[in-house]
Amino acid sequence: MNAAPDPGTGFAQDVEAMMLARAQRGDMQAFAALYERFGRPCFSLALRMLGQRQSAEDLVQEVFLKMIDTIRSYRGDAPFGAWLKRLTVNACIDHLRRQRGGSEDGAEAQLAHLAGDSGETSTMVDAWSLLARLPPRARAVLVLHEFEGYTHSELAELFGQSESYSKSILARALGRLNALVTARPLEQVTLCSPKS
Amino acid sequence: MFSKELNFGDLARRLDAATEMPADLWPRIAQAHAVRRRRRIRIRVAGAMVFVLGVAGSFLLLPQSPAGTDWQARAQALEIELRSFPADIGDPAAREARSGLERVDNALQSAYDRGARANELVPLWKERSELLSTLLAVRQQSASITRI
Numbered sequence: 001m002n003a004a005p006d007p008g009t010g011f012a013q014d015v016e017a018m019m020l021a022r023a024q025r026g027d028m029q030a031f032a033a034l035y036e037r038f039g040r041p042c043f044s045l046a047l048r049m050l051g052q053r054q055s056a057e058d059l060v061q062e063v064f065l066k067m068i069d070t071i072r073s074y075r076g077d078a079p080f081g082a083w084l085k086r087l088t089v090n091a092c093i094d095h096l097r098r099q100r101g102g103s104e105d106g107a108e109a110q111l112a113h114l115a116g117d118s119g120e121t122s123t124m125v126d127a128w129s130l131l132a133r134l135p136p137r138a139r140a141v142l143v144l145h146e147f148e149g150y151t152h153s154e155l156a157e158l159f160g161q162s163e164s165y166s167k168s169i170l171a172r173a174l175g176r177l178n179a180l181v182t183a184r185p186l187e188q189v190t191l192c193s194p195k196s
Numbered sequence: 197m198f199s200k201e202l203n204f205g206d207l208a209r210r211l212d213a214a215t216e217m218p219a220d221l222w223p224r225i226a227q228a229h230a231v232r233r234r235r236r237i238r239i240r241v242a243g244a245m246v247f248v249l250g251v252a253g254s255f256l257l258l259p260q261s262p263a264g265t266d267w268q269a270r271a272q273a274l275e276i277e278l279r280s281f282p283a284d285i286g287d288p289a290a291r292e293a294r295s296g297l298e299r300v301d302n303a304l305q306s307a308y309d310r311g312a313r314a315n316e317l318v319p320l321w322k323e324r325s326e327l328l329s330t331l332l333a334v335r336q337q338s339a340s341i342t343r344i
Binding site: 028031032035036039040043044047048053057060061064065068128130131146147 | 204207208211212214215217218221222224225226228229232
C-alpha cells in the first residue's frame with residue numbers, strides 16, 4: 001500500500017562534490033545554493049508533518065542552521081538529500097514531542113474522538129485539510145509512511161515506540177481519511193494553501 | 197483497499213503544487229546564522245580574554261620564582277654585608293667557603309674572558325651567593341659568640 005518515495009519532494013536531487021566541499025568550508029553562497037535546491041522539499045515535508053505554515057518555516061530555519069553547523073561531519077555515506085531529510089524528520093518529531101498533547105496517548109485519544117465525529121461532510125474537504133484533520137502524531141506517521149516510504153520498523157525507531165504503535169496509528173489515520181474522501185473523488189478535492 | 201479511494205502519490209503532487217514557499221526564508225536563515233556566529237565569536241573572545249587575564253594574574257600574584265633571582269646583585273649585597281663583620285680565622289667552614297669563592301671567582305673571570313652567555317654565568321653567580329651566605333653565617337655566629 002505504500003506509495004514509492006516521491007521524487008517530487010526533491011530530496012533525491014544530487015549535489016555536486018564541489019558544492020559540498022565549498023559548503024564544508026563555510027561558504028555562504030554554497031549554503032544558499034543548497035537552500036535553493038532543498039528548501040522547498042524541506043518546507044513541504046515540514047508543512048505536511050506539522051500542518052502549520054509558521055511552524056514549518058521555523059523548522060526549516062532550524063534545520064538549515066543545524067545543517068550549516070554540522071555539514072563538516074557529513075561524510076557522504078548517504079546521499080546529501082537523504083541526510084538532510086533525516087535532519088528534517090528528526091526536527092519535526094522533536095517539535096511534535098515538545099508540543100503539548102503530542103503524546104502517544106494523545107494521538108490515540110484524538111483519533112478515537114475524531115472517529116466518533118460524524119458531523120463533517122466530505123464536500124468541505126480540501127487537500128490540506130485532509131491532513132489537518134488528523135492529530136499531529138497521526139499526521140506525522142501517515143506522511144512518513146505513505147509519502148516518504150518509511151517502514152513501520154523505521155517509524156518505531158523514530159518515535160521511540162513499538163511497530164504495533166505506528167501500525168495502529170496509521171490504520172486509524174487511514175480510516176479517518178477514507179471516511180473523509182469516499183463521498184467525493186480526489187479529483188474534485190479543492191486545493192488551497194494552509195493558513196499561516 | 198483504501199488505495200483505490202485515495203492515491204497518495206497524486207495527493208503529494210497536489211499538496212506540493214499548493215505549497216507556496218516563503219520568499220524571505222533564506223535571508224532570515226542567513227541573518228540568524230550571522231547573529232549566532234557573531235555571538236559565538238564574542239563568547240570565544242571573552243573566553244580568551246578571561247584566560248589571558250587569569251594567566252597574567254597568576255604571574256603577578258605568585259612569588260617570584262628562583263629562576264628570576266638576580267644572583268649577581270645578591271652576591272654583591274652579601275659582600276657588602278660581609279664587610280661589616282670581622283674576618284673569620286681558623287673556622288673550617290669559613291675556610292672551605294673562601295676556597296670555594298676563589299674557585300668560583302676564577303671560573304667567573306675565565307667565563308667573562310671567553311664572552312660566555314648568561315646560561316653559564318648565572319649558575320656561577322648563584323654558587324658565589326651561596327658561598328657568601330655560608331661565610332656570612334659563620335661570621336655572624338662568631339660575632340655573637342664574641343659579644344657573649
